[in-house]
Amino acid sequence: MVGRANLSNRVLDTTILIALIVFSLACLVPILHTLAVSFSDKAAADAGRVLLLPIDATTASYAKVLDDGLFFHAFYISIKRVVFGGLLNFALTVMMAYALSKDAKQFRMRNVYMWFLVFTMLFSGGIVPWFMTIKSYGLLNSMWALILPHAVQVFNVILLMNFFRNLPKELSEAAEIDGAGPWYIMIRLFVPLSLPAIATVTLFSIVFHWNSFFDGLILMNKQDHYPLQTYIQTLVAQLSAQAMTGMSPEQLAQAMAVSNRTFNAAKIIISMIPILLIYPFIQRFFIHGITLGSVKE
Secondary structure, three states, X not given: OHHHHHHHHHHHHHHHHHHHHXXXXXXXXXXXXXXXXXXXXXXXXXXXXXXXXXXOOOOHHHHHHHOOHHHHHHHHHHHHHHHHHXXXXXXXXXXXXXXXXXXXXXXXXXXXXXXXXXXHHHOOOOHHHHHHHHHHOOOOOOOXXXXXXXXXXXXXXXXXXXXXXXXXXXXXXXXHHOOOOHHHHHHHHHHHHOHHHHHXXXXXXXXXXXXXXXXXXXXXXXXXXXXXXXXXXXXXXXXXXXXXXXXXXXXXXXXXXXXXXXXXXXXXXXXXXXXXXXXXXXXXXXXXXXXXXXXXX
């Protein structure tokens, strides 16, 4: 019986492993296909002959993307948005999660604020009131219009709050006996012990700010104020409507060597690079932070 049980467990483990490998490859194949298309010739890409390897490899699409000063300016704006937005989100999320991690006896208004946060997750005021509010504060065409409306992300607050609530209460009680105040306990005790959860919500914040493009499209009236994701959305339309008259022979050859398909693939790959560089350093905290932060006592 023991031998049969061990055999069945091995079969189950092998089946799960194979299923995970197949799923991982299914996630990897689209990325490899996009990378191959970005380096392929225009005719091969438009004909649909590119699979996982480039055909008639060329860097014309990347040259078209990178040969533009506005591209690097938009890249710089996105970097600033991620840095300032991530720092602001980190500070506000930690403070709010720490306060809400206390019970109703320690923080009497806890339930009121908690229901208020949950309400904002379920209902929103709509795009027009949101736009009018930002306009009334004079934030249009400002980087802060991209940061302040997303300064507090409720899901991150709830995730970090549950992580704080799972920490032993004896730690904060002992610190209070020694004369430590709330700020000291939060900064010197809770934050160092919650690095997995903090790294997780920080990753969520970074990915959100980096991938967001719709708010830049609505709140920015000038192209030189666009973040990267908003800017690259406009490049295809410009490429399709680009007049060939008046162009130099070099510019004409470059434009003719690029199609919307290869151009889209190139900008997708370029926009993925920063996240791919950051993710390996945070990934080891990711699963631990999610599993502990999602369990509520």
